Amino acid sequence: MARAYDVIDIEKKWQRRWADEGTYQVDNDDPRPPWYVLTMYPYPSGPAHMGHVRNYTFGDLLVRHRTMLGNAVLSPFGFDSFGLPAENAAIKTGTHPRIFTEARIAELKESIVSLGAVYDWRREIRSHDPEYIKWNQVIFQRFLANDLAYRHKAPVNWCPGCQTVLANEQVLADGTCERSGDLVIKRDLEQWFFRITQYADELLAGLDDLDWPERVKTMQRNWIGRSEGAEFDLVVEGRDGSDGRAALALTVYTTRPDTSFGMTYAVVAPEHPIVDELTTADQREAVDEVRSLAAASSDVERMSESGAAGLAKRGAFTGSSVINPFTGQPVPVYVADYVLMGYGTGAIMAVPAEDERDWDFAQAYRLPFVRTVQPPEGWDERGGPDGGPGGAYTGPGEKINSEWLNGLDIPTAKAQATEWLEARGIGRAKVNFRLRDWLVSRQRFWGCPIPIVYCPEHGIVPVPEAQLPVLAPDDVEFLPTGESPLGNNLEFLETTCPICGGPAVRETDTMDTFVDSSWYFLRFTDPWNTEAPFDPEIARHWMPVRQYIGGIEHAILHLLYARFYTKALADLGLSPGELREPFGQLFTQGMIRMDGKKMSKSRGNLVSPSTYFNSVGADALRLFHLFVGPPADDMDWTAQTDSVIEGCARYLDRVWRLAVPREDGGPAPRGGDLTPEDLSIRRATHRLIDRVSRDYERWSYNTSVAACMEFVNLVQPYARGDGHAEVVGEAVDTLLLLLAPMTPHLAAEAWECRHGDHIHLRSWPESDPALAVEETVTLVVQVNGKVRDRIEVDPAIGEDDAAQLALASPKVVEVLDGAEPRRVISRPPRLVNVVP
């Protein structure tokens, strides 16, 4: 479309000027009040896509707005540049991941600049830079020295597609890899872990005070999964130690100690070490079958066979019994894979009457049940799925069949049962978490090397800090082998022990890339530091990030890890002790969908932003993203979208023509005294400032844009007609200032044409309440809630006067038809409701 101004040239011009003049560079000793706004640093996958554009438009608006409000705004940018796609490309093409990645970074950076988003590029961080690697490794060593990092053999998630292990957080609910979509399997491997569970309580409690979307906080709460209960010992029948053999007991965990009288059997996980000892000769075969089945099947398979039919194959009697300490009676012990080794004690007491899984299992194995909570009337008559009694009852009720707990409610009974266990020394109150420690090892090349040496003499030896960073060599072979390519490189692999100098080998795994992103926001505050990851004092100045912006997909992964890192670094003294949370406010923008699916490279439904940069321009695309709907909502990219974007460009043309009129443009502006029309335009100007300022505060950018559009609809005819020069001038200047964060190029160029200086160095406008006040207000007159008349009134009108006016309205008189109003509700100056 033909444009009113030279969009492309003007946008390039201002992008260059913001960079050359360092308009958005801030030093750490900047005297203005600090304000840190950060958009999640991206994985560099090539030129920006629409999701990036949306993200960075919101972030950039904030940066420019806060700057105009007088803050020193820290607005850094970096790249999460380690990761699998680069390595997969290397395997395919032979190009080194660094070369591949840096080319992608250049492309992404170019399109971010083309969007007109501004950053303090002096602070740029790239995860794969040796400096960043070094501090990443230093932090790892501190974690190790303080028992926050440890090496441990465990059944871990292995993704055949990615050829690496994964953290629990990277496995989706259906058991597939969040990246490749492959079915994740379990492998027993010795791996490095970070002790995130040490912070489970604080990670949970801290959520309450965060100004984050409730959805994200709920997801984190669920993931951490705190549960309160009791742990206690069940003595194995005949193994109380009285016969000279060592005593043997099974420790179980339950959140319902109040139901203990209803325990009719116990279950241990197939992987539980006690299984061998419990299993009698005649049950050995059946138990082994369950164990091997559990070992071979994925979590998905374990879950997909729920229900009585599936259960039958997945459990077996061990041949042993344990004594229920509450009743003194023996109950059989089963092995079954519905009990997980990784949670609680790996063993449970089973109470079929009050637990659905226990109920199903009991049905399948014809085990009895005893109700300990009185179910509601008719519960057992309603019939379960198999036509039997009504099934497990998990609701509230009175305790029954439980001797000294009878008659109590559940919470009281829980407390008393726990006290009883503690008094006898066989159990204790116990809090469990679903959260597991963070597995950080990855069998990949393109990541931060784990700075460890294995010495036959001294075992695990950290590489001394003075020798960091440990960098991966460039001459490696990229093969999809399932082992780190570093293992094939003898020059890297073979080293000497830092302690004894003897021959040793290096750790060849690298760190999860989520480690890189767990503290980059801290490094941004002090990226030039060569003595430490960052200076705690400087971090104190900027942190926490006032506004963090990113996608909802990081609700658990990155956002949980970063919170953990922040707490751990504070406790290690690397960061200010009081800095417990990294991100004060979090904003998660909606995703962009096309044909009902998320717009993404892998789905091949990308719409390229550069097309728009080269046609309507970045400002129009920015305006579109702000205007299309609430930022938090998902948006659909449809056949209509291009028309809306063009509408935005059209609007900018109108603004341009209004702000920079052509020499021969219309009648000469008028001077002299202000007419009522002039005053009303001036009023609209000041009211616009209020409106846009308020909408900015509440992230309601779509209504900000609407307000500006309305304003142009009002001012344009006025300016073209008999507009007063000063009033028009104030209106246009105000509009440009309000648009400056949204459409920075147009605002800057038009402002420069009008005033010669730089709009982004100007202050945010303030409205004059005296000028914004309305002269008259429309009083809505209702009869019985239906609008019957509208009257222009003084805004200061009183209750009685308003009622009188309303009752005098001919429309009201007509509708009332002589009837006496029963009630008159007067809410001056907006509304009067007459009730006949």
Added chain:
RNA sequence: GCCCGGGUGGCGGAAUGGCAGACGCGAUGGACUCAAAAUCCAUUGUCCGAAAGGGCGUGCGGGUUCGAGUCCCGCCCCGGGCACCA
């Protein structure tokens, strides 16, 4: 199954318990033009009516209130998250 969101014109969406549909897209008509583009003006929830005007309208059914898109109760539908965690 549980926990969050959400359901408003042809479409995206506005609306501190107080004029439902701001703003935009699309559509229709008009001005300008030889013509087109661009620009400008007007109309645009729905039904009845020639008009003035009136009726009906925010997923469904109840309720609270002078007044409900908004609050409460019970449903339906859509989207997302979690789901052997004892």
